[in-house]
Amino acid sequence: MHDEVKSAALNPYQMAVQQFELAADKLNLTEGMREILRQPKRELIVHFPVRHDDGSIKVYTGYRVQHNVNRGPAKGGIRYSLDVTLDEVKALAMWMAWKCAVVGIPYGGAKGGVICDPKTMSPTELERMTRRYATEISIIIGPHGDIPAPDVNTNSQVMAWIMDTYSMHEGYSIPAVVTGKPLSIGGSEGRNDATATGVLFVTRQAAKRINMPLQGARVSVQGYGNAGAIAARLFHNEGCKIVAVSDTRGGIYNESGLDPAAVLRYKQENGSVVGFPQSQRMGIQDVLEVPCDILIPAATEGVITAANADRVQARIISEAANGPTTPEADEILFKKGIVVIPDILANAGGVTVSYFEWVQDLQSFFWGVEEITQKLEVIMNRAFASVAEKADQYSCDMRLAANMLAISRVAEATQIRGIYP
Ligand code: NAD
Numbered sequence: 205m206h207d208e209v210k211s212a213a214l215n216p217y218q219m220a221v222q223q224f225e226l227a228a229d230k231l232n233l234t235e236g237m238r239e240i241l242r243q244p245k246r247e248l249i250v251h252f253p254v255r256h257d258d259g260s261i262k263v264y265t266g267y268r269v270q271h272n273v274n275r276g277p278a279k280g281g282i283r284y285s286l287d288v289t290l291d292e293v294k295a296l297a298m299w300m301a302w303k304c305a306v307v308g309i310p311y312g313g314a315k316g317g318v319i320c321d322p323k324t325m326s327p328t329e330l331e332r333m334t335r336r337y338a339t340e341i342s343i344i345i346g347p348h349g350d351i352p353a354p355d356v357n358t359n360s361q362v363m364a365w366i367m368d369t370y371s372m373h374e375g376y377s378i379p380a381v382v383t384g385k386p387l388s389i390g391g392s393e394g395r396n397d398a399t400a401t402g403v404l405f406v407t408r409q410a411a412k413r414i415n416m417p418l419q420g421a422r423v424s425v426q427g428y429g430n431a432g433a434i435a436a437r438l439f440h441n442e443g444c445k446i447v448a449v450s451d452t453r454g455g456i457y458n459e460s461g462l463d464p465a466a467v468l469r470y471k472q473e474n475g476s477v478v479g480f481p482q483s484q485r486m487g488i489q490d491v492l493e494v495p496c497d498i499l500i501p502a503a504t505e506g507v508i509t510a511a512n513a514d515r516v517q518a519r520i521i522s523e524a525a526n527g528p529t530t531p532e533a534d535e536i537l538f539k540k541g542i543v544v545i546p547d548i549l550a551n552a553g554g555v556t557v558s559y560f561e562w563v564q565d566l567q568s569f570f571w572g573v574e575e576i577t578q579k580l581e582v583i584m585n586r587a588f589a590s591v592a593e594k595a596d597q598y599s600c601d602m603r604l605a606a607n608m609l610a611i612s613r614v615a616e617a618t619q620i621r622g623i624y625p
Contacts, residue, residue, distance in 0.1 A: 216295035216505045222531045224298070227607035230598065237615050244294050245278075245312075246270040250340035254333045257326050264318055264333060267293045268341040270350055271301040271313030274617040277348055278314035279304060279555060281355025281384075282362070288317035292505070296355075299526055300555070302610035303548040307587045309559045314350050316341060322357045334362050338369040345370070347380035347566070353558050354384040354430070356504070360396075364389055380565035383558035392561035393573035395554075398580065399524060400434035402553015404442065405584040406545050407498060407522045413592065414543060416497060416519060419443035422459075424496040424518070426450050427503030428467070428477050431524040431551065435500050436464035444498065448491045451503075454478045455486035457494060492516060501528035508533045516542060523547040529603075538601040546603035548610060549591055556583050 221242055228238050248268045253261050267290055270278040280300040293315045301313025318337050322330055344350055354363055363382045367389060370381045379390030387393070411418050423444045425432045428451045436446045445461035453476040456462065462483060470480045478485060492499060492508060499518035501507055505527035508516065513533035521537065521544045523529065529537070529544060537544055557580055564570050595605035
């Protein structure tokens with residue numbers, strides 16, 4: 205059992221396929237349709253040289269994977285990490301396909317990654333690596349085919365380099381080739397906060413369903429990057445108490461509540477949240493098990509497993525990260541009555557505002573932040589209601605419900621387009 209759990213945690217693609225099969229069974233999908241949907245449409249592996257500042261040359265390996273694109277162009281982030289594997293990218297691409305379908309935006313799934321340790325690279329090395337990687341994958345990305353965005357260890361600057369590289373090759377500016385860009389080159393208002401804003405919107409709905417006021421609710425956040433740190437700030441503004449946060453170096457805890465802005469400043473100055481004054485230091489996994497009402501995993505995959513799910517004390521888990529919970533853990537959490545708002549729903553605010561950015565770029569017509577937040581809230585609340593309704597109908601957890609909803613939409617598009625030729 206333990207090995208099974210470990211392998212699920214170590215191999216996100218197996219985990220994604222396992223989740224897919226559960227939904228496919230409930231939907232009575234044919235074997236042919238399952239074969240189409242359980243694997244990506246395209247997997248590109250690139251090995252490319254980059255000149256380092258000291259004159260040495262290092263060869264990097266990168267990936268770009270596209271899942272089903274029957275509902276629209278492929279869409280998904282790019283991550284830089286030593287942990288990137290082809291299977292991880294395949295899983296993340298599949299989850300993107302379901303995510304876009306669950307919120308009803310017209311995209312297929314994609315994901316990319318480069319095996320590297322950006323923390324040890326200079327800005328110029330990072331720029332050269334990004335530009336070369338962008339060139340290598342430019343044979344499959346483009347504003348109408350596959351649109352990258354930021355993910356772990358990539359940001360708006362990285363997107364600007366990709367947009368510029370792609371545009372240089374074409375001979376004119378093509379802002380719609382990536383989203384999550386800086387505002388000055390066609391980025392969207394609200395994109396930076398979008399993922400965390402979406403997490404807040406759906407958590408509000410989940411809290412309402414179990415009659416739990418957000419005012420005073422204790423929140424624990426794993427990961428203090430784009431998704432986690434902004435979620436901590438927004439939940440704090442909502443009246444919640446942020447009792448624990450963590451990053452790769454460890455966790456910090458204060459039962460009377462942490463000030464998320466002060467923690468962020470501390471992290472920016474010291475490289476980690478660990479050591480923040482008036483906080484108790486914790487182990488890296490402990491944030492998942494502290495007494496709290498809402499747990500927001502916002503770091504990486506496979507962190508809530510059969511080994512620790514029993515010790516989770518939260519009433520709501522709102523998955524800002526992709527794939528933080530293994531299928532075995534899902535079962536345990538469901539039996540414990542913990543509401544898990546699954547990743548493909550909880551963190552879909554990011555891709556939704558990316559979609560808004562892409563639409564604005566294609567039209568060269570930009571909207572204000574109020575309009576964006578309002579449109580995002582409508583989409584997130586509608587998706588939450590549809591998933592909750594399905595979960596009630598099938599007496600199942602929200603992950604299975606969200607997957608059923610999403611997969612049925614992708615299957616329908618695949619069916620109605622037909623098999624070429
Ligand atoms: P990021 O690089 O900005 O931040 C990641 C954070 O997680 C960092 O603070 C890092 O120190 C921490 N971390 C990494 N591994 C950890 C571990 N094992 N334990 C504790 N902390 C750890 O990345 P991000 O964009 O915030 O993405 C985080 C998660 O959210 C990923 O799963 C990503 O796919 C998902 N996500 C992000 C967005 C987005 O718009 N940024 C959208 C949807 C989903």
